[in-house]
Amino acid sequence: xxxxxxxxxxxxxxxxxxxxxxxxxxxxxxxxxxxxxxxxxxxxxxxxxxxxxxxxxxxxxxxxxxxxxxxxxxxxxxxxxxxxxxxxxxxxxxxxxxxxxxxxxxxxxxxxxxxxxxxxxxxxxxxxxxxxxxxxxxxxxxxxxxxxxxxxxxxxxxxxxxxxxxxxxxxxxxxxxxxxxxxxxxxxxxxxxxxxxxxxxxxxxxxxxxxxxxxxxxxxxxxxxxxxxxxxxxxxxxxxxxxxxxxxxxxxxxxxxxxxxxxxxxxxxxxxxxxxxxxxxxxxxxxxxxxxxxxxxxxxxxxxxxxxxxxxxxxxxxxxxxxxxxxxxxxxxxxxxxxxxxxxxxxxxxxxxxxxxxxxxxxxxxxx
Numbered sequence: 321x322x323x324x325x326x327x328x329x330x331x332x333x334x335x336x337x338x339x340x341x342x343x344x345x346x347x348x349x350x351x352x353x354x355x356x357x358x359x360x361x362x363x364x365x366x367x368x369x370x371x372x373x374x375x376x377x378x379x380x381x382x383x384x385x386x387x388x389x390x391x392x393x394x395x396x397x398x399x400x401x402x403x404x405x406x407x408x409x410x411x412x413x414x415x416x417x418x419x420x421x422x423x424x425x426x427x428x429x430x431x432x433x434x435x436x437x438x439x440x441x442x443x444x445x446x447x448x449x450x451x452x453x454x455x456x457x458x459x460x461x462x463x464x465x466x467x468x469x470x471x472x473x474x475x476x477x478x479x480x481x482x483x484x485x486x487x488x489x490x491x492x493x494x495x496x497x498x499x500x501x502x503x504x505x506x507x508x509x510x511x512x513x514x515x516x517x518x519x520x521x522x523x524x525x526x527x528x529x530x531x532x533x534x535x536x537x538x539x540x541x542x543x544x545x546x547x548x549x550x551x552x553x554x555x556x557x558x559x560x561x562x563x564x565x566x567x568x569x570x571x572x573x574x575x576x577x578x579x580x581x582x583x584x585x586x587x588x589x590x591x592x593x594x595x596x597x598x599x600x601x602x603x604x605x606x607x608x609x610x611x612x613x614x615x616x617x618x619x620x621x622x623x624x625x626x627x628x629x630x631x632x633x634x635x636x637x638x639x640x641x642x643x644x645x646x647x648x649x650x651x652x653x654x655x656x657x658x659x660x661x662x663x664x665x666x667x668x669x670x671x672x673x674x675x676x677x678x679x680x681x682x683x684x685x686x687x688x
Contacts, residue, residue, distance in 0.1 A: 328357060336362030341660065343370035343386065346379030355389055366652050367397035375415050376406035383415050393424045399645060400430040408436035408452065411445035420455045427457060432641055433464040441469040441485070442642070444478050449485070459488045465638040475635070 330338070339359040342350035351370070363369050371391040374382040383403075387393060394402050404424045407415040416436070420426060427435050437457040440448040449469070453459065462468050467475075470489060473482040 330357075332358065332360055333362075335359035337659075337663075339370050340364060340368075340373060341656075343379070343382055344373040344377060344656065346374065346377065346382045348381050348385055351382060351385055361391050363395075363397075364652065365655065366399075366648065368652065369395045369397075369403075371395060371403045372397060372401070372406050375403040375412065375419065376410055378407075378410065378412045378415065380412075380414050380418065383418060387418070387422050393419055393422050394428060396430075399648070402428045402430075402436075404428060404436045405430055405434075405439055408445065408448050409439040409443055411440070411443060411448055413445075413447045413451055416448055416451055420451075426452060426455050427461060429461070429463075432638070432645070433462070435461055437461070437469045438463055438467075438472060441472045441478070441481055442476070444476065444481065446481060446484070449481060453484070453488045459485055459492060463638065465635065467635075467638065 335354055335357060336359055339351065339354045340362070342354060361369060363372075369391060371383065371386045371393070372395065374386060394404075396402055402424065404416065404419045404426070405428070407419060426437075429435050434442075435457065437449065437452045437459065438461075440452060459469055470482060470485040473479075473485055
């Protein structure tokens with residue numbers, strides 16, 4: 321109770337400073353008392369709010385108290401970082417989830433146009449990355465230096481995270497109704513379309529020069545196709561269709577036995593039914609293909625050397641700015657430390673002054 325009444329005589333500026341210190345230290349009761357005494361939600365010299373500090377230092381209960389009290393969940397520092405950026409960067413999964421459940425912007429970007437997903441990937445926090453993806457983080461979002469989360473994972477050799485991000489990237493493409501992956505084929509001869517797990521050179525299977533209705537695919541042409549770890553079995557149904565099914569028994573592609581008059585429609589399907597395409601002679605086929613690609617590294621091909629040089633320079637600038645941002649945060653920590661020491665000295669001086677006043681009053685009474 322003494323502490324409660326002592327806060328009554330403090331200025332709003334001092335109350336705001338005390339609230340920042342209590343949030344940084346995770347002192348829930350202190351935070352409640354200060355807010356009950358009218359402590360404002362002020363920030364420090366870097367624009368860091370009490371919620372930023374509690375999220376950065378992993379104080380879950382303090383973060384919850386501040387959110388319920390109405391502190392802005394998307395408050396920004398002078399470098400545009402939100403509490404979600406702080407928690408994701410430090411790997412505090414529970415706080416990230418708490419902020420997201422209270423409506424924090426999962427795709428908010430800071431001064432470097434980096435989202436919480438970028439920062440979680442940068443620091444290899446897998447749990448946070450998976451959580452952000454579940455809450456709809458944009459895996460395609462690019463930073464100021466044209467880097468998405470997958471690029472950062474590959475640059476840092478985080479192959480496990482890269483696989484997770486690539487699957488999420490593919491899922492976001494497949495679930496986007498505005499950009500379906502539509503395949504249109506104009507052909508006068510049967511075509512083979514083989515999806516994930518069976519990569520075949522179409523030119524080696526079907527001769528582009530052959531425009532007649534009767535197309536012969538020889539065994540030699542099949543052998544020239546890229547080898548895959550699967551066998552191809554041929555089944556002719558009663559309806560006169562040619563059915564080719566990919567199975568995974570380890571037999572090489574060249575073992576296929578072919579017919580000599582494949583002028584029937586051809587159906588190519590994957591074992592799990594992911595991809596099906598039927599093309600008959602002189603037919604224009606249009607089919608929407610939705611397939612789940614395996615988790616492999618993306619081939620990143622640069623067309624010009626100038627583009628590679630520009631990317632290298634951009635990466636260096638990016639790393640330099642990240643380093644400066646870290647130095648700025650470290651400077652903030654040091655400033656907080658010196659501020660606490662200064663406040664302690666002020667309190668000692670105040671106590672000494674009160675003692676002097678008491679001694680002076682006692683001397684005056686004795687003289688009287």
